[in-house]
Amino acid sequence: MTPAARIAAAIDVLDQVFAGNPAEKSLINWARRSRFAGSGDRAAVRDHVFDALRNRKSYTTLGGAENGRGAMIGALRANNLDPAQIFNGEGYAPSSLTPEEQAASGNLSDLSELVRLDCPEWLAPMLRNSLGEMFESVCGALKFRAPVFLRVNLRKTSREGALETLLKDGITTKPHALSETALEVVENPRKILNSSAFRDGLVELQDAGSQHIMDQIPVAAGQRVLDYCAGGGGKTLAMAAREKAVFFAHDVDPSRMADLPTRAKRAGVRVKILSSDDASAAAPFDVVLCDVPCSGSGAWRRSPDAKWNLTKDRLEDLIWVQDEILQKAATYVGQDGTLAFATCSLLNEENRDQINKFLENNSDWHLASETKLTPIEGCDGFYLAILKRKISKKTI
Numbered sequence: 237m238t239p240a241a242r243i244a245a246a247i248d249v250l251d252q253v254f255a256g257n258p259a260e261k262s263l264i265n266w267a268r269r270s271r272f273a274g275s276g277d278r279a280a281v282r283d284h285v286f287d288a289l290r291n292r293k294s295y296t297t298l299g300g301a302e303n304g305r306g307a308m309i310g311a312l313r314a315n316n317l318d319p320a321q322i323f324n325g326e327g328y329a330p331s332s333l334t335p336e337e338q339a340a341s342g343n344l345s346d347l348s349e350l351v352r353l354d355c356p357e358w359l360a361p362m363l364r365n366s367l368g369e370m371f372e373s374v375c376g377a378l379k380f381r382a383p384v385f386l387r388v389n390l391r392k393t394s395r396e397g398a399l400e401t402l403l404k405d406g407i408t409t410k411p412h413a414l415s416e417t418a419l420e421v422v423e424n425p426r427k428i429l430n431s432s433a434f435r436d437g438l439v440e441l442q443d444a445g446s447q448h449i450m451d452q453i454p455v456a457a458g459q460r461v462l463d464y465c466a467g468g469g470g471k472t473l474a475m476a477a478r479e480k481a482v483f484f485a486h487d488v489d490p491s492r493m494a495d496l497p498t499r500a501k502r503a504g505v506r507v508k509i510l511s512s513d514d515a516s517a518a519a520p521f522d523v524v525l526c527d528v529p530c531s532g533s534g535a536w537r538r539s540p541d542a543k544w545n546l547t548k549d550r551l552e553d554l555i556w557v558q559d560e561i562l563q564k565a566a567t568y569v570g571q572d573g574t575l576a577f578a579t580c581s582l583l584n585e586e587n588r589d590q591i592n593k594f595l596e597n598n599s600d601w602h603l604a605s606e607t608k609l610t611p612i613e614g615c616d617g618f619y620l621a622i623l624k625r626k627i628s629k630k631t632i
């Protein structure tokens with residue numbers, strides 16, 4: 237496909253996404269309809285679509301319309317390219333610019349702050365309050381693609397060993413400072429899933445920030461550890477690779493854990509999957525992690541449509557669910573145990589405010605430590621609070 241045909245394809249996919257369809261599904265549907273497209277074409281169209289979604293407001297403003305054409309015209313203008321060179325109707329190129337599209341010209345510096353930063357207006361006060369003087373730089377960072385990170389499975393190899401094995405498969409990586417298990421992929425990320433290092437369980441895909449917060453959770457040999465919102469189990473596996481403890485995984489939606497047994501086998505670790513009734517019966521645990529559902533605002537570079545789909549009502553629902561989970565999970569923690577609360581959110585409302593509320597209602601707990609990461613550190617944004625029970629006077 238020519239560069240112009242790839243842009244025309246991205247316009248089709250973006251129109252699907254703007255009509256309310258998920259980005260991944262829209263890309264898959266386009267690829268099925270477009271058997272002529274090779275892997276390079278699919279990758280290029282995907283890159284256009286995700287870039288346009290990260291920059292949706294600024295691009296569609298520069299392009300003059302809230303649709304796929306508007307987004308791609310704006311993308312070219314934001315990069316100081318003349319859209320008339322591509323939008324000329326030749327071959328498979330998009331049709332020529334309309335007078336309205338021509339009239340909507342401009343560049344990024346002409347736009348208002350929130351449009352330029354691609355920050356949804358209703359969220360700006362919350363993000364400003366949560367990020368303080370980092371507001372502009374974090375919003376700016378969210379406009380760019382996230383790096384690909386791998387977690388080295390120290391049960392099977394060293395970081396250097398993984399780096400060399402990956403190199404044999406043509407994948408270049410470099411160590412990342414956020415965790416002793418983190419490798420940042422420099423070249424050929426699309427080869428990872430077929431590489432021997434991945435197939436043999438030497439590495440897993442996991443953001444460096446996620447690895448960093450998992451490093452902060454105190455797990456000792458032989459302890460009983462419950463990942464209460466396990467999802468795909470990425471965090472269970474990170475803890476299990478570090479310490480020979482006894483690991484349990486639970487999720488309100490068991491189908492989310494469907495791949496966990498295969499992933500655990502590949503990693504050479506054991507994880508017992510628990511239903512909700514079994515989790516309650518198996519309590520108490522030494523460590524309970526609640527990696528709660530959240531806005532995902534720290535990971536908007538990877539799921540940019542989530543930035544525009546989040547609503548006030550949805551955020552309120554999430555905050556309510558987070559409260560419920562934290563209260564429930566606390567009852568599963570043994571007397572001297574640890575309760576870890578994690579989100580991939582940048583918002584105080586989902587982070588420290590939740591912990592303050594919990595501590596107000598549960599005076600026997602205290603905050604032992606807190607970790608906050610934003611995309612400025614190169615990783616996704618994360619929050620982790622480690623909670624411990626206060627030592628009662630009777631036991632001293």
Ligand SMILES: C[S@@+](CC[C@H](N)C(=O)[O-])C[C@H]1O[C@@H](n2cnc3c(N)ncnc32)[C@H](O)[C@@H]1O
Nearest residue numbers: 465466467468469470471488489492527528529
């Ligand atoms: C942020 S995701 C977890 C991601 C996972 N820890 C990982 O590293 O891949 C949140 C998970 O919480 C689960 N969840 C939602 N409500 C829950 C509840 N009330 N109890 C337990 N899990 C819940 C969701 O099904 C979802 O899989």
